[in-house]
Amino acid sequence: MITAWPAATAAAILAFGSAGAFAWGNQGHQVIASVAAENLSAPAKRSLHNLLAAAGPDATVESLAIWPDTNKSPATARWHYVNIDRAGACHYVPARDCKDGQCVVEAVTRQMAVLSSAAPAADRARSLAYVLHLVADAHQPLHAGWSDDRGGNQFQLQAFGRGTNLHALWDTGLIEHWNDAGSLKSAVSAASRRPTLPASATPAQWVEESCRLVATPGFYPDAHRLPADYATRWQPVMVERMGLAAARLSAILEAALAGPDAAAAR
Template structure:
C-alpha cells in the first residue's frame, strides 16, 4: 500500500463526514450484498430473486441494512458476539452465545428458516437477516471484547473530530477510501474470489476477534493516524470481500 494511501482523508471536505457506529454502516453492507449477488450462480440468483419478489423492487443491497432499521432490545445481541480479553478468541456457545443470542446463533437460526419450506414471507425475512448478519460477523469489532463494548467505549480522534474505534471501522475507513465507494468496490472486485470455505459462523467470529487482538489494532495515543489507516485499510477491505464470498456460499447452500 502506498505510504500516503489515505492522505486524501485529511482534506477539509472529509472532515465533515460523520462517523456513526452502525455495524459496517450502510455503505459496507451494500457493498457486501452487491458483490455476493454478482458471485451467485444463475440458479441461486433466480431463487434469491424469487424471494426478493415478496417486496417488489427489493434487491440484495437494498435489504442489507433492514436489520439495523428494525433493531430492538430483543434482537440487538444478534449483531455481535463478545469475547473476554485474553481468552484466545475461542468461541464457546455457553459462554459467548447463551441461548443463541449472538451473531453466530442468529445466523444459524435464520439460515435454517431460509432453507426451510416455510412461507415465502418468512423466508424473505430470514434472507434479510442473513445478508446483514454475515457481514456483521466479519467486522472485527463485532466480535471484539466485552470490556470496551467492541471499541464503542474507546474514544479516538479520527478524520479531524472525536469518534470511537468502532465507528472508525464501521464506516470511517470505508467512507474515506481514496476515490470513494466506487474505487473501493473496484478494489474489492479486482481482489478476485476469496476461498468459499465451508467454515461455520463461529470460525468467522474467531477470525474477527483475532484481528482485534493485534496490539497495534488499538491506535497509539488514541489517534487514527495516516500510519494506522495505511496499516489497516487493506485488512478492512479484505474482511468485506471475504464476507461477500461467504454470503454467496451460504446462500447457495441454503437455496440449492
C-alpha cells in the first residue's frame, strides 16, 4: 500500500462499483485508460508498470482510472469538470470558469506536472491515477457544459424507458445502450489511431471542443424526450471523443514516462 495516499486506498483502487454516475462511467474510463496504455512504447510501458507497482500489488490502469471517482472529496470534486458561461461562446476563461484553479483544466495541468517530475513514486502514482481519469473527463462533452444547468445535470429527460438527465445519459446511458455490432473498446481503439483533432491540443482546448459539441443543435433533445435516432447520431461522436481522449492520454503518458527526465527520476 502507498502510505502517502489516504487510508484504505489500496482497497478503494480495486473497487469498481459506484453509487453515482461518473464521466463516461466506470466502463468508459477503463476503456480509455486501457487503449491509451496499449498504445505506449515499450520504455513507457515499463515505467507505467513500475508506477502501478507503487500503487499497490493488484493495481491496474483500469483500477487507477476510476480511483478519483470512488475517492472524491470536497477538495477534489471540482477537479472533474468545468462549467462554462453560456454567453461565453465556449471560450474558456480561467478567471470566470475556474476560480482558484479548481476545475478539470487546471487539475490536469497540475497532475501532469507531478507525473513528469522527480517526485517520490507514491506521489507520481497518485498523479497517474488523476491523469488517467481527468483527461477522459475533459473529453466528455457535458464535463465542459453550461454553468446554468450544471453541465446537463438539471436537464431532465425520458430516455430508454426511464427518467434521467442529460449528463447521466452521456456518462453512462449511451455506453450501456451501445448498439454497434463490435465492442466499445475496439471502436475506441480504432478511433484513437485516427484522431479527428490534433493530439497536441492543450487541456483548455479539450474543454472548448467539448463545449462546442454541447452547443451543437440537437445535442439537447427537444421536449425532454430522447429521439429514436439520438443514439445513432451521437454514439459515433461519443466514440470519437473517447478515442481522442485515449490518443491524447497516450501522448501525455509517453512524454512523462519515456522521456529523459522520467528515466532520471526512476
